[in-house]
Amino acid sequence: MRAPVCCPRFPPLRNAAAMPEGHTLRRLADEISGVFAGSPVRVSSPQGRFAAEAAQLDGVVLDGADAAGKHLFLEFSGERIVHIHLGLIGGFAVHPSVSEVPAPVGAVRLRLVGQGPTGDPAYADLRGATQCELVGPGARDAVVARLGPDPLRPDADPDRAWQRIARSHRPIGELLMDQAVMAGVGNVYRAEVLFRHRLHPLRPGRTLRRSQFSAIWADLVELMADGVRVGRIDTVRPEHTPEAMGRPPRVDDHGGEVYVYRRAGQPCLVCGSLVRTDVLAGRNSFWCPQCQRVFRSRALQ
DNA sequence: GCGCCATGTATAG
DNA sequence: TATACCTGGCGCA
Numbered sequence A: 001m002r003a004p005v006c007c008p009r010f011p012p013l014r015n016a017a018a019m020p021e022g023h024t025l026r027r028l029a030d031e032i033s034g035v036f037a038g039s040p041v042r043v044s045s046p047q048g049r050f051a052a053e054a055a056q057l058d059g060v061v062l063d064g065a066d067a068a069g070k071h072l073f074l075e076f077s078g079e080r081i082v083h084i085h086l087g088l089i090g091g092f093a094v095h096p097s098v099s100e101v102p103a104p105v106g107a108v109r110l111r112l113v114g115q116g117p118t119g120d121p122a123y124a125d126l127r128g129a130t131q132c133e134l135v136g137p138g139a140r141d142a143v144v145a146r147l148g149p150d151p152l153r154p155d156a157d158p159d160r161a162w163q164r165i166a167r168s169h170r171p172i173g174e175l176l177m178d179q180a181v182m183a184g185v186g187n188v189y190r191a192e193v194l195f196r197h198r199l200h201p202l203r204p205g206r207t208l209r210r211s212q213f214s215a216i217w218a219d220l221v222e223l224m225a226d227g228v229r230v231g232r233i234d235t236v237r238p239e240h241t242p243e244a245m246g247r248p249p250r251v252d253d254h255g256g257e258v259y260v261y262r263r264a265g266q267p268c269l270v271c272g273s274l275v276r277t278d279v280l281a282g283r284n285s286f287w288c289p290q291c292q293r294v295f296r297s298r299a300l301q
Numbered sequence B: 001g002c003g004c005c006a007t008g009t010a011t012a013g
Numbered sequence C: 001t002a003t004a005c006c007t008g009g010c011g012c013a
Helices: A022-036 A051-057 A137-145 A158-167 A187-196 A210-230
Strands: A040-044 A060-068 A071-076 A080-085 A091-095 A110-115 A121-127 A131-135 A276-280 A283-287
Touching (some): A022 A060, A022 A071, A022 A091, A022 A110, A022 A121, A040 A051, A040 A060, A051 A080, A051 A131, A080 A137, A131 A137, A187 A210
Antiparallel strands (some): A040 A110, A060 A071, A071 A080, A080 A131, A110 A121, A276 A283
């Protein structure tokens, strides 16, 4: 079957290639709430892997959606919650207003169909998620409880993260990615926030000063909130934008303007040194050897 | 058309 | 530390 020609009044917000960090999940939760909450929703699993659970939820009112770190929760009436984790490649494409709901394309694990705020049909398709399970409040709370503070949540207590970091010999670049230390930060925000604070990713957590941690936290609160608003990760300051520097804008699949993430071998936007990369905690890490020169040892530069 | 890589995490050894 | 899992985009034949 061919993909349906797509001509809604509003262009569909494509989250399918999201490769999500916390901002993506917060944005999805807000959008799904805005589109579906308060009314009964048709729930199905065209692909079949969530069919039994979908049948139980079909026609039930969606009370709302919430996000914690990189986890998404769809809260249906009767304390039934769908716990979703997109993993590396999952996506949840929300179409707030279409003239007609198309036949599913590809492996759609979960489909929501309802009436959007405009009165037109609305639907959302979940694909490629590593986690999609029907749980109760207890299981949801357990998931949230094992997460560190989330910079996107107003109820977050950054001191919990600081207590872990200040005691740890592990590299800060690893600690920032540990969802039990801090929730929602992924590989892009890790690389970028460390650059912005001139910290080498291998620097042990316990060598950070409290003021440095506080500055990082405050920065993440702002950067990630921007990410929610804009729908992509932009971290360069005004003086380093393509327009300000007269350089071509970045073109790749995540689209945001960044200092070091996936810029290995290219000149640092601040000092011109070539951006370096190495694997840290199983993921590619990027840093500027000059701006983030924390260790004097040449071996680590 | 194929293989690889990717904003993530769980599990096995 | 290695690998498995899931999908889409890209570079390269």
